[in-house]
Amino acid sequence: MASLIIVSAGATPLQCGWITDQFGITWQIVPRRFMELIADKNPKKVQAVMEAMMTMVKLDVAALENAYDAA
Numbered sequence: 333m334a335s336l337i338i339v340s341a342g343a344t345p346l347q348c349g350w351i352t353d354q355f356g357i358t359w360q361i362v363p364r365r366f367m368e369l370i371a372d373k374n375p376k377k378v379q380a381v382m383e384a385m386m387t388m389v390k391l392d393v394a395a396l397e398n399a400y401d402a403a
Contacts, residue, residue, distance in 0.1 A: 349391040365393045369400050377403040 342354035352358045369381045380403035381396050388395070 345389050347389055348385055349388070361391070363391055363393050366391055366396060369396055372400070374403070379403070 344352045346352060346358070348360070349362055350358060350360045366381070366385070370378050372378055377400050380399040384396055384399035385391060
């Protein structure tokens with residue numbers, strides 16, 4: 333939701349959840365669930381989540397969880 337407000341205010345979305353706001357400052361919007369997924373002790377699950385994330389602009393938690401579950 334926050335990313336929609338920021339984009340409507342003139343920000344530019346970039347790959348992997350990064351965004352450049354209307355002032356030219358670039359930062360990343362990271363869902364809490366993403367951090368939980370990549371904290372897993374199973375490197376195959378973490379790798380699957382990271383590979384899925386690299387294909388996204390806005391991070392899709394459901395797709396990240398699907399990649400995690402499939403690994």
